[in-house]
Amino acid sequence: MGDERAARIAVIGAGLAGLLCARRLQDAGLHPVVFEKSRGLGGRLATRRAEDNRTFDHGAQYITARNPSFRAMLGRARQAGKADLWRPRLAPGMEERSEDWLVGAPAMNALVRPLAEGLDIRQQSQVTALRRALGGWHLEGVEDEAGRPFDAVVCAVPAPQAQTLAADEAALVEHLAAVRIAPCWALMVTFSELFDPGFDACRPDGEALAWIARNSSKPGRAAARDTWVIHASPDWSRENLELEREEAAARIVALLPAAFGRDLPPIDHAVAHRWRYALTTAPLGRPYLATGDGSLLIGGDWCLGARVECAYESGEAMAAAVLERFGLEQLDG
Numbered sequence: 001m002g003d004e005r006a007a008r009i010a011v012i013g014a015g016l017a018g019l020l021c022a023r024r025l026q027d028a029g030l031h032p033v034v035f036e037k038s039r040g041l042g043g044r045l046a047t048r049r050a051e052d053n054r055t056f057d058h059g060a061q062y063i064t065a066r067n068p069s070f071r072a073m074l075g076r077a078r079q080a081g082k083a084d085l086w087r088p089r090l091a092p093g094m095e096e097r098s099e100d101w102l103v104g105a106p107a108m109n110a111l112v113r114p115l116a117e118g119l120d121i122r123q124q125s126q127v128t129a130l131r132r133a134l135g136g137w138h139l140e141g142v143e144d145e146a147g148r149p150f151d152a153v154v155c156a157v158p159a160p161q162a163q164t165l166a167a168d169e170a171a172l173v174e175h176l177a178a179v180r181i182a183p184c185w186a187l188m189v190t191f192s193e194l195f196d197p198g199f200d201a202c203r204p205d206g207e208a209l210a211w212i213a214r215n216s217s218k219p220g221r222a223a224a225r226d227t228w229v230i231h232a233s234p235d236w237s238r239e240n241l242e243l244e245r246e247e248a249a250a251r252i253v254a255l256l257p258a259a260f261g262r263d264l265p266p267i268d269h270a271v272a273h274r275w276r277y278a279l280t281t282a283p284l285g286r287p288y289l290a291t292g293d294g295s296l297l298i299g300g301d302w303c304l305g306a307r308v309e310c311a312y313e314s315g316e317a318m319a320a321a322v323l324e325r326f327g328l329e330q331l332d333g
């Protein structure tokens with residue numbers, strides 16, 4: 001097929017679901033254009049950098065996988081040195097098994113980089129609406145030099161954001177509106193001296209905080225200066241959602257001595273990040289939504305749950321559906 005008539009596909013969102021889908025489409029011979037509103041790739045598989053090479057994985061903390069094809073992708077990432085096991089010392093009382101906790105290396109978002117290689121990705125490009133156009137879809141808010149609509153659009157963003165983009169599609173909006181995703185305030189902290197409370201991961205008692213992790217205990221991170229990531233609970237995050245970042249940081253810092261159960265060294269870095277849509281509490285229950293003609297697909301982790309693996313499975317299913325529509329075969333891996 002010449003370029004004139006080649007299928008035009010847009011993927012909105014460069015989190016794992018969007019990137020995996022785009023990768024599969026490209027590997028099968030299509031040339032999707034990926035639009036991502038932020039500067040980075042990976043979405044909630046996120047890493048923030050601070051001075052002195054310190055990094056904070058302030059979104060997803062670790063990955064577990066049962067899906068064979070996801071496990072195979074993670075296996076390849078491990079072989080390539082882009083992922084490794086994280087064996088944190090768990091706080092007393094944590095009854096979880098951490099033998100198979102995987103993290104990106106040297107940072108969480110390293111996992112998605114191989115997926116992005118060679119893709120046409122437009123960063124800092126926020127789609128503001130999807131409009132049906134003659135024979136396809138027009139994306140508002142982003143530059144698109146081609147001058148003809150997209151034949152298919154894959155929208156891989158959290159359900160509430162997809163609802164805004166696809167507001168004209170009443171049948172889809174109804175399902176999107178039923179999905180629930182809890183927010184999360186994340187705090188990135190460095191103490192002025194090395195600090196060892198005797199654990200690397202903890203789910204604190206109490207209602208305000210949900211998670212404490214020594215980020216620098218993860219493989220490949222600079223361990224010379226401790227970095228810590230703290231997640232507030234869904235309830236606390238919801239109640240304090242509209243705080244300024246500085247105020248949210250101050251309030252979470254005030255909760256830390258009780259959560260650690262001891263006095264803390266002085267803090268020399270404390271920055272908060274608001275995840276407005278963090279963890280799905282009421283999923284869709286199937287891997288994606290689509291218009292009747294199959295030209296718009298909407299997915300992401302929230303279709304199946306609150307985990308990275310759910311994003312993978314949704315992205316994979318959307319890719320398969322698009323390829324089927326265009327009569328193409330999915331390549332493994």
Ligand SMILES: Cc1cc2nc3c(=O)[nH]c(=O)nc-3n(C[C@H](O)[C@H](O)[C@H](O)COP(=O)(O)OP(=O)(O)OC[C@H]3O[C@@H](n4cnc5c(N)ncnc54)[C@H](O)[C@@H]3O)c2cc1C
Nearest residue numbers: 013015016017037043044060061062127300301307308311
């Ligand atoms: C605080 C926190 C802790 C977590 N902990 C874990 C954990 O320990 N283990 C686990 O398995 N999972 C965890 N998760 C969940 C995990 O991060 C997600 O399931 C997964 O990363 C979601 O991937 P996704 O591709 O579906 O969505 P996202 O990663 O959210 O990707 C969506 C992308 O779309 C972009 N976007 C949105 N709107 C637009 C627009 N209009 N135009 C263009 N681009 C747009 C966003 O910028 C983003 O890059 C956690 C999440 C958070 C926030």
